[in-house]
Amino acid sequence: MIAQRLTARRLVELLGDWRGLGHSYRELSESVTFLVRDGTIPVGTALPAERPLSEALGVSRTTVSASYQQLRESGLAHSRQGSGTVVRTQRPLPAGDAPASEDEIDLTTACPAPWAGLGALSARAFAAHPEAFELIGYDTIGQLELRRAIADRYTARGLATAPEQIMVTLGAQHANFLIARTLLRRGDRSLIESPSYPNAREALAATGALVAELPVAADGYDAASILSIAARTSPRLTYLIPDNHNPTGQSMPQELRSELLATLTAQGGHIIADETTAELTLGQPRPVLPFAAAAEHAHQRDSVITVGSLGKSVWGGLRIGWIRATPELIAQLEVSRRISDLGTGTWGQVIARLALEQYDEILAERAVEHAAQYRALAEQVAADFPEWTLPRVSGGVSAWVDLGGRHATRLARAGAKHGVRLAPGPRFGSPGVFERFVRFPFSAPAADLRESVRRLRAAWDEGAVADPGELTRQAVV
Numbered sequence: 001m002i003a004q005r006l007t008a009r010r011l012v013e014l015l016g017d018w019r020g021l022g023h024s025y026r027e028l029s030e031s032v033t034f035l036v037r038d039g040t041i042p043v044g045t046a047l048p049a050e051r052p053l054s055e056a057l058g059v060s061r062t063t064v065s066a067s068y069q070q071l072r073e074s075g076l077a078h079s080r081q082g083s084g085t086v087v088r089t090q091r092p093l094p095a096g097d098a099p100a101s102e103d104e105i106d107l108t109t110a111c112p113a114p115w116a117g118l119g120a121l122s123a124r125a126f127a128a129h130p131e132a133f134e135l136i137g138y139d140t141i142g143q144l145e146l147r148r149a150i151a152d153r154y155t156a157r158g159l160a161t162a163p164e165q166i167m168v169t170l171g172a173q174h175a176n177f178l179i180a181r182t183l184l185r186r187g188d189r190s191l192i193e194s195p196s197y198p199n200a201r202e203a204l205a206a207t208g209a210l211v212a213e214l215p216v217a218a219d220g221y222d223a224a225s226i227l228s229i230a231a232r233t234s235p236r237l238t239y240l241i242p243d244n245h246n247p248t249g250q251s252m253p254q255e256l257r258s259e260l261l262a263t264l265t266a267q268g269g270h271i272i273a274d275e276t277t278a279e280l281t282l283g284q285p286r287p288v289l290p291f292a293a294a295a296e297h298a299h300q301r302d303s304v305i306t307v308g309s310l311g312k313s314v315w316g317g318l319r320i321g322w323i324r325a326t327p328e329l330i331a332q333l334e335v336s337r338r339i340s341d342l343g344t345g346t347w348g349q350v351i352a353r354l355a356l357e358q359y360d361e362i363l364a365e366r367a368v369e370h371a372a373q374y375r376a377l378a379e380q381v382a383a384d385f386p387e388w389t390l391p392r393v394s395g396g397v398s399a400w401v402d403l404g405g406r407h408a409t410r411l412a413r414a415g416a417k418h419g420v421r422l423a424p425g426p427r428f429g430s431p432g433v434f435e436r437f438v439r440f441p442f443s444a445p446a447a448d449l450r451e452s453v454r455r456l457r458a459a460w461d462e463g464a465v466a467d468p469g470e471l472t473r474q475a476v477v
């Protein structure tokens with residue numbers, strides 16, 4: 001199946017600063033490989049015809065032919081009658097399935113290590129709650145005790161919530177897509193911050209909705225422009241990460257929230273407030289008011305669907321997230337959910353319940369850990385890349401680093417050659433934008449962060465770029 005045909009102009013945009021020091025045809029095939037591996041060019045995409053691409057890139061047709069030939073030989077693409085060269089797989093040949101080398105540092109995921117107390121919690125789960133393991137072991141809404149614990153936490157944070165307003169999900173991304181496919185129809189308008197969490201953007205787009213963008217910068221929010229775009233777009237569903245945003249690490253100013261909320265809900269629109277990273281602060285834990293609490297009227301508050309997760313605070317492997325919405329919408333989501341999954345496992349829910357009993361303590365430990373990791377990253381960047389700008393962040397798991405030039409994709413390729421995997425900026429916006437930025441997750445251990453910056457410096461100085469065979473896993477989470 002042909003998912004889409006890429007025009008030469010579009011591919012040139014996506015390639016950005018692709019020329020390294022090697023042979024042009026190799027540089028080109030390696031750059032295309034990189035874009036396929038990180039999901040920017042989806043499987044099933046027909047690449048541009050050779051002649052227009054060679055003209056658009058200003059290289060000879062032989063260069064393009066040779067690079068397409070190399071893509072075919074690697075198994076990444078194949079020739080299709082009438083369609084030309086089509087991307088066939090994201091991970092070709094055995095190299096794609098090989099485990100990452102031991103020495104490799106993977107910064108494409110912003111996932112903290114499991115919380116240190118997880119083992120003890122698991123051991124307690126069986127001992128303390130044997131009754132939970134006597135039933136079928138999964139359900140579509142969530143155990144009442146867990147829903148109550150989640151609801152109580154919202155109430156304590158300043159947003160009165162009852163257990164019937166909560167559904168337990170398989171993590172936050174499951175929640176995002178479930179909401180999107182329940183509320184959006186093909187052709188509806190949706191809105192997302194730019195940059196934003198790429199999987200959420202894809203969840204909106206997968207419904208067939210149009211996805212408009214709300215620009216947010218690493219150094220602040222332009223309230224007037226945000227409100228004007230929100231009013232003009234009048235979206236049916238908006239996806240926001242109001243606190244400790246992924247990837248920028250910034251939080252929306254309090255004074256913008258109620259006005260934005262009023263604007264976005266004026267025509268009956270809903271808002272997903274993804275709070276996966278909201279309570280992950282740096283240094284000192286501080287109370288974070290839920291986004292919905294900024295609503296001035298009950299109907300506006302009811303239009304906010306809040307998503308949360310234990311994925312970054314306790315462990316991603318638990319696959320425990322949740323949705324807070326009106327009881328009516330929760331009921332609708334539960335029906336919709338059964339089409340695609342049959343529920344959340346009891347095991348994870350019991351551990352989640354125990355984790356929430358000591359959640360403040362867990363968050364306090366994370367705040368200290370992340371602050372130290374952020375500091376290590378900042379020091380190493382200052383030492384090795386004084387030309388980069390690493391903004392101060394209020395929390396979350398990542399910083400949006402300005403490279404001072406449009407070479408994020410090239411840096412990511414150079415890093416891969418030296419055993420560092422990075423998510424380049426374009427992964428977080430619409431194709432071709434954010435070439436000046438990379439997302440640096442400070443969820444990684446300090447030693448890895450320091451080492452990865454040193455390796456990037458060496459890679460950049462060498463002008464090296466990755467061999468496609470060395471690029472393995474590129475999904476961004």
Ligand SMILES: Cc1ncc(COP(=O)(O)O)c(C=O)c1O
Nearest residue numbers: 171172173197246276309311477
């Ligand atoms: C903003 C945001 N939402 C959702 C997710 C996915 O979370 P989960 O692992 O709970 O599905 C992430 C993970 O990176 C995230 O940063």
